[in-house]
Amino acid sequence: MSVAPVKVLVIDDERPVLMTLEALLQRRGFAVQTAGSGAAGMQAFRRSKPDVVLLDLGLPDADGLDVLRELRAEDAHVQVLILTANDSLANATQSIKLGAFHFISKPYAAEELLSLMGRALEQRSLQRETLVLREERAYLSKRLAEVEERSKPIFQSRPMRQIDDLLDRLAPTDANVLLLGESGVGKEVLAAQVHSRSRRNAAPFIKLNCAAFPANMIEAELFGYVRGAFTGAVIDFPGMLSEAKSGTLFLDEIAEMPPELQARFLRVLQEREYRPLGSTRVVKADFRLVAATNRPVAEALRSGALRQDLYYRLNTFQIEIPPLRERREDIPALVKRFVAQFSERHGLTSPSVSPEALERLHAYHWPGNIRELQNTVEYAVILAESNMIGLKQLPAELQVSPALRVAVGPIDHSGSLEATERQAILAALTESRGNKKRAAEVLGIQRPTLYAKLRKYGIRNQLGKSSEDA
Ligand SMILES: Nc1ncnc2c1ncn2[C@@H]1O[C@H](COP(=O)(O)OP(=O)(O)OP(=O)(O)O)[C@@H](O)[C@H]1O
Ligand SMILES: [Mg+2]
The missing domain is CATH 3.40.50.300 (P-loop containing nucleotide triphosphate hydrolases)
Structure with a gap:
């Protein structure tokens, strides 16, 4: 809470009134400004943005009610206390309708005036609190919507x-x-x-x-x-x-x-x-x-x-x-979601995914479905280099290109013969989406031979059982 003094503006054309009010309010710790006309009053109002205005309705240059309207239009929360002579009660009532807080007839009693000032300020801080609460609520519901949005399941395909x-x-x-x-x-x-x-x-x-x-x-x-x-x-x-x-x-x-x-x-x-x-x-x-x-x-x-x-x-x-392999359109959105999720969880800046890596993620047959994709992305986020997820950050099964050419074409020949064979088998399985019969055809070997090799390289477990294989 601010400890700055409460600002009061007094608008009245009678100098003695101005001076006594100024002295009274200053003694009570208010920061007081005075103005002798409607025009000067509006000017002072715009400059100092007071919390409370004491306004005389009988001004020489303007209708007090018009000044009131103008004040309220500038700041809907300003508290205006009307000073009025006894004879203009109708105007006083009208001023309440226009949003004045209260009116007080001249000659006023100092205590009455001060107690009204206190109530006006209370009113003002209540309004402010309501405003702050409303803003807070709007902010919270926006954050909540964001969180919900981030955790909403992906339904893209x-x-x-x-x-x-x-x-x-x-x-x-x-x-x-x-x-x-x-x-x-x-x-x-x-x-x-x-x-x-x-x-x-x-x-x-x-x-x-x-x-x-x-x-x-x-x-x-x-x-x-x-x-x-x-x-x-x-x-x-x-x-x-x-x-x-x-x-x-x-x-x-x-x-x-x-x-x-x-x-x-x-x-x-x-x-x-x-x-x-x-x-x-x-x-x-x-x-x-x-x-x-x-x-x-x-x-x-x-x-x-x-x-x-x-x-x-x-x-x-x-x-x-x-299964995920039958709705690959979900994959890019899922990858994006998981990259954001795991970067946040592990306190890392969100890496981007290279087009080749995304292509592999998109083409892989995901026997473990979304859970497997999630694990793959978590691993890749942690291993990302220069804020990028490339092929290198993907597990072995995804290192091989899904395209058939890899099985016969540009395989890394620097590795052992066994590594090359293993890669070719994985490529064929990826291409056939886990269908071992087709993978064997692609590789030009008999099915029992493929099974023996799968066992040898421990591939069976990684790829799981394919339903197309039965
Ligand atoms: N539509 C989706 N959008 C985002 N994430 C998803 C979606 N569906 C599943 N996931 C995530 O994938 C993982 C696996 O999902 P879930 O546990 O619901 O699968 P399940 O079919 O129950 O698997 P299991 O049979 O192994 O129990 C969870 O971490 C989940 O948050
Ligand atoms: Mg489950």
Whole structure:
């Protein structure tokens, strides 16, 4: 807060009035300016920008009300106190309508005047605070929008834009959603989107990864238990169904849930109530369900990993998130996002990505999908040289050109024969998007030979299993 004295401007044509007011206010610590006419008053006002104006309505050169209008037009927050003779009460009332703070009739009592001054100043600082608060709020909501913008998932490609639109329509409903897609395509991200775009977004988003818990623990985690329900249950535990109350429950890797438990969970979906382990009390279930699996559904149903009856409950809305290699238009935007994100996280200046590097990132088949791209970019951001991500900063699999010519053409012959062979195999696999049958054709070798070489160079693990390969 400023400690500068409060500035007061007194506009009155009667010199004695001016002089006594000046003396009175100065003694109370105000910085006082005086003016004997409307014109001089406006001039002084523009020059010194006072906090409070004492204005006489009966000025020789101007209508006091006009001066008031002008003052308020210059500064909507200035507090104007009207000095008026008893006979012009109508004008005084009019002045309030024009935004004067108060009026006081001459001859005035000093105490009354000073107390009005105090109130006028209070009013002014309140207005200022409101203004500051409003500015702060505008600033915060802008920052929030920026942060949201930076963390909003990228939906650039056509299939992802379609999913984005679909989410807008189904998220606000209470329909179950089943998300399908390879590892790392963004199932969890989309599950969180369903929640944040839903009417339940003020309540919790609770995630349970069924692959991360042994069977008996999933049951306890989900349903909760009462003390003494089993050995080790030393306190009551509410469980995730209860934690997700009014919110969203995300069951990840649902096909890893033991079938008996799937049956029990299905009953919760049907009956909308359940009993915690060891409890006699029935609890209402109030959650929206989003489930996910990275297993191909047909296979999971065939093998019995996913129960048919549960599946039919889940698939009200089934969203198949395509692998990254089938929506490469997302790659540049994702790269840009991850470069910014990891530079910030590691306190580095954001490097640029060379056109060749971007081309490789764009062409690679990304068996680990967005997660693999994210890791690749993080690594490259840290290793960037001269603020640039070039080919050198990309992992070995991306060093080889996606174009077929590399397999036969300009390979680095300074390396060993084995290194060259390995590069050629990677190039062929990249070209065939991981399809080993085609890669073998490209290389002109038999499939078993290719498999032997993949094992020899440990390539199989890096590229993962290709679905086209089955
Ligand atoms: N559309 C997107 N925009 C930006 N980042 C994304 C997007 N989708 C996924 N990601 C990021 O990619 C990574 C993998 O996403 P996520 O964990 O949602 O995938 P997943 O399908 O659940 O993978 P998994 O099957 O391995 O659990 C996360 O770090 C996530 O932030
Ligand atoms: Mg996941």
